[in-house]
Amino acid sequence: MDVWEAITKRRSIRAFKAQEVTDALLLKLVEAGRWAPSGSNIQPLHFVLIRAPGQIKKIQAFAPGMSGGPPAVIAICADLALAERRGGKLGREVMCLMDAAMAAQNIALAAVEMELGTCVIRSFNPQAVQSILKLPQEIVPQLLVTVGYPTKIPTAPKRKDLEKITSWEEYLKAGD
DSSP, X not given: XXXXXXXXXXXXXXXXXXXXXXXXXXXXXXXXXXXXXXXXXXXXXXXXXXXXXXXXHHHHTXXXXXXXXXXXXXXXXXXXXXXXXXXXXXXXXXXXXHHHHHHHHHHHHHHHHTTOEXXXXXXXXXXXXXXXXXXXXXXXXXXXXXXXXXXXXXXXXXXXXXXXXXXXXXXXXXXX
């Protein structure tokens, strides 16, 4: 599968089969995340792989955005102390989340090729998830990515026309 096909096939999956996702597949997804760009090459990310149903259920209690009974979750966490030491306030407050988002996108695209579905989630209580995962104080969850085999793949949502979201050289209001 080429990258363009993966980009156009990727969907947010919110319903999963009960089928297990193997360690090898999860590690391959983390490998894809590891190769995402990192601001100033700080590489503050740490990935926690969760497959135990009880652990997933605990996280779901603090993650209203998580649904569909995922058989696996990847918590993309960031070492905020490292990010601040190497990138200052910008590293801690902005670059960590950007790095996590780019890693999540790589994971989502790699998952499409592996016939897995994902959903990237930010609506969760970071302190509660940090506690559940027994993360040290400086390692803070940025995003959760549910992973599994989709029960169905939704149709693509309509996208805005390219000419309505693109300007050349300077901003022009769509239609101008």
